[in-house]
Amino acid sequence: MDTEQILNHYRDPEFVEFYKTFFGEKFMNIGIYKGSIESLEIDNEEINKTAFLQKAMSKKNDLLLFFIKNYVNTSHVGVNILEMGGGMGETMRNIFKLVKNSRTEYGKSSEYALYSYELSEENCSVNNLLNFEEDIRVKIYNRDFLNTLFKDESINLIISEDTFHQVSNKNVLFNEIKRILSVNGHIIMSDLFLNEDCSDEDRKNVSKLLNINSILKQSEFVLLANTFNIELCNSLYYRKDLCIHFNVCYHIAKENEQSEKIINYFKNWVDASKYLTAGIFVFKKIY
Numbered sequence: 001m002d003t004e005q006i007l008n009h010y011r012d013p014e015f016v017e018f019y020k021t022f023f024g025e026k027f028m029n030i031g032i033y034k035g036s037i038e039s040l041e042i043d044n045e046e047i048n049k050t051a052f053l054q055k056a057m058s059k060k061n062d063l064l065l066f067f068i069k070n071y072v073n074t075s076h077v078g079v080n081i082l083e084m085g086g087g088m089g090e091t092m093r094n095i096f097k098l099v100k101n102s103r104t105e106y107g108k109s110s111e112y113a114l115y116s117y118e119l120s121e122e123n124c125s126v127n128n129l130l131n132f133e134e135d136i137r138v139k140i141y142n143r144d145f146l147n148t149l150f151k152d153e154s155i156n157l158i159i160s161e162d163t164f165h166q167v168s169n170k171n172v173l174f175n176e177i178k179r180i181l182s183v184n185g186h187i188i189m190s191d192l193f194l195n196e197d198c199s200d201e202d203r204k205n206v207s208k209l210l211n212i213n214s215i216l217k218q219s220e221f222v223l224l225a226n227t228f229n230i231e232l233c234n235s236l237y238y239r240k241d242l243c244i245h246f247n248v249c250y251h252i253a254k255e256n257e258q259s260e261k262i263i264n265y266f267k268n269w270v271d272a273s274k275y276l277t278a279g280i281f282v283f284k285k286i287y
C-alpha cells in the first residue's frame, strides 16, 4: 500500500467510527480465538461478537507480550524499544507497564525509552489522549517508520503487529531496520503472509482483494531478512484464527448495518483469508 492509501483508510470517518465502536480504541490486530473457536457459531446472532473480537485481540496482545518478556530483559539499563505502526498504542501502553514494573532498585536509574512510529494522525491522536489519561510515557512520532530519526544501531528491540504487509517495498523496510537495530537486537512481530502453496494467480487475487501491491510468503520474507543479516529464531502460526477473525468482523459489520463500503471491505478479507496465514515471529540481527 502506498502512504496516501494508508492515510486515507485510517482517516475515513466511517472506518474511524467502526474501529472506535467495535474494535474499542485499543488494537487493530488479528485476534487469537484458540479455545473458544469450537463453541463459536459465527452466524448465531445471540453471541456478542464485539466482546468476542476484543477479547481475542487482547489475547493475541498478551501472547506477543509473553514473547517480548522471554527475549528482552526490560530491567536492563538503556533499553530502547520501537514500535513500527503503533496504531492506537495499546501494545506500547502494556510495554510501558511491563518496563515500569520490572525496574529493580538498581534499574531505577536506568534510561529506557519507548518510541511509537505511526503514519496516521487520527491514530496518533487517540493514542496521545489515552496515554495522557493513564500517564503513559511513550514518544509518539507521527512519521513514516521507513525513514526514522534514529542513529545507527540505537534500538534494542523493534516490535510490530500486523503492519509490515502494508509496506510495499520490503527492501526499504529491512534497510531501515538493519540500520537502526543494534547487533543481537530482536524484532518481535506479527503479520500475515501468503500461504506457501499459493500460485502466482493466488497472489494476484489477494493483491486485488486487499489492494496490497506486495504480499509475501513467509519463506520469502525470511529469505529477504537473511540478506540483511537478520535471522528467524522462533515462530508461532495461527492460520485458523485469521479466518475466524475476518468472519467475525464481517458479521459485526453486517449485523450492525454498516455501509456497503465497510461490509465489502471485510468480505474481501474473508475471501482473501483462504490464501493467508498469520503468525508471531522473532528475528535477530546477528551482525
Ligand SMILES: C[S@@+](CC[C@H](N)C(=O)[O-])C[C@H]1O[C@@H](n2cnc3c(N)ncnc32)[C@H](O)[C@@H]1O
Binding pocket: 006, 010, 026, 027, 028, 029, 084, 085, 086, 087, 088, 089, 117, 118, 119, 120, 123, 143, 144, 145, 146, 160, 161, 162, 163, 166, 167
Ligand atoms: C493494521 S494497523 C495495526 C496497528 C497496531 N499495530 C495494532 O496492532 O493495533 C497498521 C498500522 O500501521 C500504520 N503504518 C503502516 N505503514 C506505516 C509506515 N510506513 N509508517 C508508520 N506507520 C505505518 C498504519 O497507519 C496503521 O495504523
